[in-house]
Amino acid sequence: MPIRFLASLSATLGLAGTALADVPQVATDIAPVHALVARVMQGAGEPALIVPPGASPHGYAMRPSEAAALQRADLVVWMGEDLTPWLEGAIGALAGKAHVIELLGVEGTRILPFREGVAFAAHDHDAANEENRDHEDHADKEHDHDAHDHDAHDHNEHAHGDKDHDDHSHDAHDHDHAHDGADPHAWLDPANARAWLAVIAGELAEHDPANAALYMANATAAQAELDALSAEIAAQIAPVRGKPFLVFHDAYQYFEAAFGVNAAGAIALGDAADPGPARIAQLRDLARDQNIACVFSEPQFDPKLVRTVFGDVVGHGVLDPLAGDVDPGPDLYPTLLRNMTAALTGCLATNG
Secondary structure: OHHHHHHHHHHHHHHHHHHHHHOOOEEEOOHHHHHHHHHHHOOOOOOEEOOOOOOOOOOOOOOHHHHHHHHHOOEEEEOOOOOOHHHHHHHHHHOOOOEEEEHHHOOOOOOOEOOOOOEOOOOOHHHHHHOOOOOOOHHHHHHHOOHHHOOHHHHHHOOOOEEEOOOOOOOOOOOOOOOOOEOOOHHHOHHHHHHHHHHHHHHHHHHOHHHHHHHHHHHHHHHHHHHHHHHHHHHHHHHHOOOOEEEEEOOOHHHHHHHOOOEEEEEEOOOOOOOOHHHHHHHHHHHHHOOOOEEEEOOOOOOHHHHHHHOOOOEEEEOOOOOOOOOOOOOHHHHHHHHHHHHHHHHHHHOO
């Protein structure tokens, strides 16, 4: 009896191991992208995360374990070289056989150019849509990217930035579309995330047909969750909409455009480069002239700069576009948006 039991258990574990082995090995760049992929893969497997929580994606040196995860990958999902230029070469060198989804290249993604100057103009949604890859009206787009509309077997017919690295060029100018001047923080618009979920599910379904229904169901459920979350955030932001604020670096315009708020300016540039003395002087003038209610720093960068520039003249808060204090996993993305909303509304409601 014990021998037969052990033999049966061994066979069962062997089948489970085979099923698990068929699940694609997926590598992701940053925690918000990891969260979206983890939500789609929930119940089948888990993706690997290259840039750990708390690290800046603008410049990071991979550890051996992260390089190994990239080397094992069947699929790489990343924002693109505009966010992590150092990762482009690593993908080519370590994940040359992997399929790659560059999310900034996914059809339907709203792409905004970097803003220039110290003071930002209010969002012109028509101008924003000029950079949008086939992006239609915000509400209409939600119906164009339902996960159940993507047939796994016809998925390659969609131009969504998925590249087989056997044919992938790493020349920064050799993409299907130009990224020069594009703001890469596009995950902060939940409508973008909604579109990406369908593409991620379709790609996983191609790699793993046995779990195709699971991936599609997970993506559809996640899209519905994002719809509800977007409505929740819009209601929370409504009372403080119109209050001026400044951010540490220009990473939030996708969130602003999605929910109708506007940062008046940023301390650092969109790539997080340190400001010079002239920019600091302009920021002080801007805070005075526009009666800025709050200035938001980020946990990835030294907050002393905010104190140096503004002292205690305006309210201070912290926005984290990467959710560095949240455990990576499928719940990180909605938690990120909720935390940003709470930080933004909390400071603006009590200042200005």
